[in-house]
Amino acid sequence: MTFFQFMNKFSTEEAVMDYFINIRYGETVVCPHCGKITKVYRRKDAPKLFICANCDNHFSIFKNTIFEKSSTDLRKWFYAVHLFLNSKKGISGLQLQREIGVTYKTAWRMLKQIRSAMGNTDMTKAFESMVEIDETYIGGKPRKMNGKTEPLKRGRGTKKTPVVGVKERSSSHVFARVALPNAEGKKLTGKQLFNILDSVCKKDATVLTDDFTGYNFMNHKNTNKNNYYRISVNHSESIYSLGNGLHTNGIESFWALLKRGILGIYHHVSVKYLQEYVNEFCFRQNNGSSSFDALLRQGVFAA
Numbered sequence: 001m002t003f004f005q006f007m008n009k010f011s012t013e014e015a016v017m018d019y020f021i022n023i024r025y026g027e028t029v030v031c032p033h034c035g036k037i038t039k040v041y042r043r044k045d046a047p048k049l050f051i052c053a054n055c056d057n058h059f060s061i062f063k064n065t066i067f068e069k070s071s072t073d074l075r076k077w078f079y080a081v082h083l084f085l086n087s088k089k090g091i092s093g094l095q096l097q098r099e100i101g102v103t104y105k106t107a108w109r110m111l112k113q114i115r116s117a118m119g120n121t122d123m124t125k126a127f128e129s130m131v132e133i134d135e136t137y138i139g140g141k142p143r144k145m146n147g148k149t150e151p152l153k154r155g156r157g158t159k160k161t162p163v164v165g166v167k168e169r170s171s172s173h174v175f176a177r178v179a180l181p182n183a184e185g186k187k188l189t190g191k192q193l194f195n196i197l198d199s200v201c202k203k204d205a206t207v208l209t210d211d212f213t214g215y216n217f218m219n220h221k222n223t224n225k226n227n228y229y230r231i232s233v234n235h236s237e238s239i240y241s242l243g244n245g246l247h248t249n250g251i252e253s254f255w256a257l258l259k260r261g262i263l264g265i266y267h268h269v270s271v272k273y274l275q276e277y278v279n280e281f282c283f284r285q286n287n288g289s290s291s292f293d294a295l296l297r298q299g300v301f302a303a
């Protein structure tokens with residue numbers, strides 16, 4: 001959608017609100033005061049508010065959403081979401097500030113809110129058939145330790161943060177977790193890897209891995225509690241290139257995208273915010289052309 005098409009579709013704040021109301025409530029609105037499915041009226045003087053026809057109380061259509069308590073024009077919000085979703089590698093606060101004409105602080109806050117919506121999804125036991133699992137290490141900014149900034153090391157001895165990713169073959173969906181706490185610079189354990197598989201995969205899933213020893217827990221009945229069927233792809237013997245479909249290239253290309261995004265747009269991401277950025281790239285991966293509406297839906301949080 002071009003800027004012109006966007007402005008035609010969302011020419012007024014009311015148009016934005018109507019769109020959002022449809023996403024959030026659909027045909028039926030449940031009043032948070034009386035708990036009844038109810039007829040509601042928009043207040044003319046305050047169009048962000050609904051009045052319940054049953055109990056006469058009013059409530060905000062943006063309560064418990066990423067838009068709550070923001071005084072920024074809702075068209076700017078929607079355009080920020082649009083821009084964010086349509087740039088493959090993400091968008092920086094400075095870019096957003098320039099594009100929509102808000103202060104840097106506001107742009108930064110908006111991006112933070114949009115990112116929190118991207119992470120607001122439940123993928124518990126979402127994957128069931130064949131998955132790839134792989135880990136990567138992402139170098140963060142030097143952290144402050146005891147008030148002093150650590151010198152930035154290069155290469156060997158660099159403290160990098162492990163991120164574990166699981167990709168389901170049939171859906172191409174990706175689930176990825178920063179493996180913390182205190183895992184910087186350390187090898188991942190079988191228990192950490194099991195916990196991540198356990199959170200997103202059903203039992204008996206087929207799991208494609210490389211030959212990293214951390215995955216050996218799947219080779220033993222007593223540690224392989226979910227009966228995963230491991231297929232180890234031995235990179236050193238180039239089995240992945242034989243064309244038999246047994247490879248972890250899917251999750252590896254996801255890492256490439258994530259790393260390019262972090263280096264190219266965000267330059268560095270501190271460990272503290274790394275999961276949010278990982279969520280952002282998972283969201284892009286997992287929501288194709290319907291990502292705009294998905295983002296709005298995920299922008300509503302449980303009360």
Ligand SMILES: [Zn+2]
Nearest residue numbers: 031034052055
């Ligand atoms: Zn009511």
